[in-house]
Each structure stands twice: as C-alpha cells, then as structure tokens.
Amino acid sequence: MARNVSRRSFVKFSGLAAAGMGGASILAGCGGSSSSNGDKTIKIGVLGPYSGDVAQYGLACRYGADLYFEQNPKIGDYTVELNEQDEKGDATEAVNAYNKMSQEGVVGIVGDVTSTPTIAVAQASANDGIPCVTPSATAADVVTFGDNTFRACVTDPFQGKLIADFAAKQGWKTVGSIYNSGDDYSTGVQKAFVEECAAKGVSTPDNLQLGYSAGDVDFKTQLTTIISAGVDAIFSPNYYSDDGKIISQARQQGYTGPVFGVDGWSNIASGGYATASELQNCYYCCSFIANNDDEKVKKFVSDYEAKYNETPTNFCALGYDAAMVLAEGIKVALDGGAKPDDKDFVDKAVAGIAGNKVSGVTGDISFNGTGDPEKSSLIISFDADGNEVVFGSIEA
Known part of the structure; x- marks a missing residue:
C-alpha cells in the first residue's frame, strides 16, 4: 500500500519521561541526517511502559534493546540515535508517543511491549507503514492491521x-x-x-x-x-x-x-x-532462560550482567532480539541503495524484515508471510533452589 510518513523538524529532544534513567538525545529532522561533524544518523524508536504497573516488562525490553544498539551503534553507514518514549502502560499514551516518534522522524520502532497498547500502535502505524517490532506483545490481533508490524515473541x-x-x-x-x-x-x-x-x-x-x-x-x-x-x-x-x-x-x-x-x-x-x-x-x-548452555545465550547474559549488574529475563532477551530484527531489516533496505529520507524507505525496511532471518538469543527468527515468527520454545521448570532449568523444548 502507499505510505506517507510525516517528517517534521524539531530541536534537540530527550526521549524519556519518568523512566528513572536518561534517554538518548535526538537530533531534529528526518529519519536520516548529517550532524555537524558530518556523521550520518538514523533514528530508531524504543517504545514501552517505563513507569506504572507493567514497567518491569517495558524496562526489561528496553534494556535489552539498549544493549543491542550499544553493541551495534551503526546500521550500515548510519549511526543510530534512539528516541525512547514511556507510554506508562496506557493505549492512549502509546498512540501519542507513536505519533511523536513519527513526527520526529524515526524509521523504525522497537515496541510496544504489552498487548493492548501494542494493538493501538499497530492500528495507528498501519497507514504510515513505519516498521514496528514488538518484543513481547502476544495477542493474536497485533499483526493483523498492517504489514509493518512484527513480533519477536510467539503468540x-x-x-x-x-x-x-x-x-x-x-x-x-x-x-x-x-x-x-x-x-x-x-x-x-x-x-x-x-x-x-x-x-x-x-x-x-x-x-x-x-x-x-x-x-x-x-x-x-x-x-x-x-x-x-x-x-x-x-x-x-x-x-x-x-x-x-x-x-x-x-x-x-x-x-x-x-x-x-x-x-x-x-x-x-x-x-x-x-x-x-x-x-x-x-x-x-x-523462549529464553539465563542459564541455558547455548553459547549465544551465555555471551548475551555475560554482556547484560556487565552492563546492568543483574541477570536478564526473557523480556530482556526479547528486547535484544526485537532490536536485532528491526536493525537487520533496515540494513537490507540500506544495502539495497535506499536512504532513510527516501519516500519508500519504510516499505523497503518492512520488506527487509519480512524476508530476513536472524539468529537471536531467543532462537532463530524468521517470518513466512505474516508478522508472526517461526521459532522454537522451551519448557522451563525449577530446581530445588528455585532456579529455572530447561525441562525440554518444542519446535514450532
């Protein structure tokens, strides 16, 4: 479908409200721009509940996404700038945050996090077509409103x-x-x-x-x-x-x-x-526990613990993988010669996600005609000390 993404110029913006941690500063302009020292930048949104009743999920996903972009600060030749918005676990706040991100020129969003606000964002973003990859919203309707919404989790x-x-x-x-x-x-x-x-x-x-x-x-x-x-x-x-x-x-x-x-x-x-x-x-x-013996998981856990001084949960890992899915899709668009300011860039980024496969810390993630991933899952139980252990696994 045809898409028209709003691009307004804004002055420097601080992305977080009431999240308890500082967000990355956002430079004004379109999805891709050049800073005063000549570096090219690309704007990525990270949307979730960072305060309120479900903040533990939003913060976990956000921390995982932040770690991914700290380790991968560039997509192609573009340096990533994060616009991180707190929607407080509310669908109306989520749509307002999405509209703000769209106006400020993000070319993709990691989020939202819980199902009801994510559905609201999926509906609001369908016409713009900005690719949104939710780490954790599992309601069936999430991916039905437009081809721009994907998820890293199972439904x-x-x-x-x-x-x-x-x-x-x-x-x-x-x-x-x-x-x-x-x-x-x-x-x-x-x-x-x-x-x-x-x-x-x-x-x-x-x-x-x-x-x-x-x-x-x-x-x-x-x-x-x-x-x-x-x-x-x-x-x-x-x-x-x-x-x-x-x-x-x-x-x-x-x-x-x-x-x-x-x-x-x-x-x-x-x-x-x-x-x-x-x-x-x-x-x-x-799809994830921290004491899995998989080498990718062990490295992720080590890196996460070094950064945040705590052991990551499934939501942290899904935030990391959602950021990876989005970044890899955008990279496909850039590698194909598209630029973030191009009229059809978001379409190409969506196509890049849909046709790509990533090897995440929650498993291999690919899409086959829908925004729902094809991936395996674990069955988790608990040892005598209450630690999570892998009881078994089931393929999709």
Whole structure:
C-alpha cells in the first residue's frame, strides 16, 4: 500500500519521561541526517511502559534493546540515535508517543511491549507503514492491521496450543484454570488452551475455568473450587506477579500438584512472589532462560550482567532480539541503495524484515508471510533452589 510518513523538524529532544534513567538525545529532522561533524544518523524508536504497573516488562525490553544498539551503534553507514518514549502502560499514551516518534522522524520502532497498547500502535502505524517490532506483545490481533508490524515473541494462541500439548504429553487428564478475565493476554492464551485440550483429550470443565479481575490479590475462592474437584493440574496463564500469588496460595491450601503457565511467568523466581519450595512441580513455556548452555545465550547474559549488574529475563532477551530484527531489516533496505529520507524507505525496511532471518538469543527468527515468527520454545521448570532449568523444548 502507499505510505506517507510525516517528517517534521524539531530541536534537540530527550526521549524519556519518568523512566528513572536518561534517554538518548535526538537530533531534529528526518529519519536520516548529517550532524555537524558530518556523521550520518538514523533514528530508531524504543517504545514501552517505563513507569506504572507493567514497567518491569517495558524496562526489561528496553534494556535489552539498549544493549543491542550499544553493541551495534551503526546500521550500515548510519549511526543510530534512539528516541525512547514511556507510554506508562496506557493505549492512549502509546498512540501519542507513536505519533511523536513519527513526527520526529524515526524509521523504525522497537515496541510496544504489552498487548493492548501494542494493538493501538499497530492500528495507528498501519497507514504510515513505519516498521514496528514488538518484543513481547502476544495477542493474536497485533499483526493483523498492517504489514509493518512484527513480533519477536510467539503468540498467545501458539502458547495456549503449545502448553496444552505439553499437558497432554504429561498425562494430565483434568485441568482447572485461573486467569485474568479482563486481560487480552490471559484470555487469549486461555481460549487457545481450552480448544487444544479438547482436541488432545484433556478435560477442562467449564466450572473449573475461573476468572478473576485485575487488581485481585486473593485467589483462595477460585483455588478452593479447583483443588476440591481433584484436578491433575492447575493452569495459570497470567503475569508473574499474579501467578506467584496463585502458586503460593495453592500451596498454602495443601495442593502439591502441577501448576503451569506461559511466558508471563518469566522472572517469577527472582520476583519474590513464590518460594523455591512452592515452585516445585511448576512449569511454563518460554523462549529464553539465563542459564541455558547455548553459547549465544551465555555471551548475551555475560554482556547484560556487565552492563546492568543483574541477570536478564526473557523480556530482556526479547528486547535484544526485537532490536536485532528491526536493525537487520533496515540494513537490507540500506544495502539495497535506499536512504532513510527516501519516500519508500519504510516499505523497503518492512520488506527487509519480512524476508530476513536472524539468529537471536531467543532462537532463530524468521517470518513466512505474516508478522508472526517461526521459532522454537522451551519448557522451563525449577530446581530445588528455585532456579529455572530447561525441562525440554518444542519446535514450532
């Protein structure tokens, strides 16, 4: 489709608001420009929630992206300048931040991060066509609004199907679920999980698929209903702050059976929401853990720990890989002779992403006609000390 990207001139701009860390300064002008010393620059946006209730996810993705661009400060002959915007976990704020980035001349965006704001940005960016690579937004609709939106993570339906296949393989006959009924992520995974369980012969009775509201901290009523039914396992497809409480409260009720979930569990062990003993017999699917023996992963972990003095989570790794996907796609456009100021540059960058394959720290990532990646996933469990360990892997 034809695209017309707005390019206004602005004076020097500081990209972060209320994020707790300084952002890179942005020079005014178009997506590609020359500074006073003659260096050519290219502007890349990094968008996410850096304050608010889901800031831990946004900051993790941002730190991964920052590390990638620190290690790879140039794309072709162009020096990268980052425009980093805090959308505070709000869809309206996300669209406002996207519009600001577009006006300030970014040629690609790493972000957004959580599903609802990412959908809003995908809708807003479809006409402009600026390539957006979300590290972690897993809702199915994210990539359906235009061919410019991609993701480095697997989708909610994929995770739901994958973890249902895992449940069937484990021999669990009856599963109860507790999920956030007002969250796109949780409900998307839950729906796909129930559908795949039906296909695989795993029973998920309607009266044992129980929702809760955002902000709830007491899950004892739902857990009592599920546990008293004698289920083989409990499915908890939420973010780790809720999942940790659910696991802890289930163990307090004397339940020792399996509890399992999806990639929102990442960081559950270090988040302090469940103890090492409570995490025994727990599982989740995810594309990255820090103690993987893969050499690429080991180097990434070492570099990340040296920069931030903490161990990276799955979201950090996905932020790194999303930046890699975007940068490699832009490089294809530059190598083909396009310049950031060209009218059709964003189209060529999108095509570069769609036709490229990168070897990331979360696995090899490629796209086959959609913005959804083709990649494998890990099944993660926990050792006696609460450390994450690879239980197995499943190919896409």
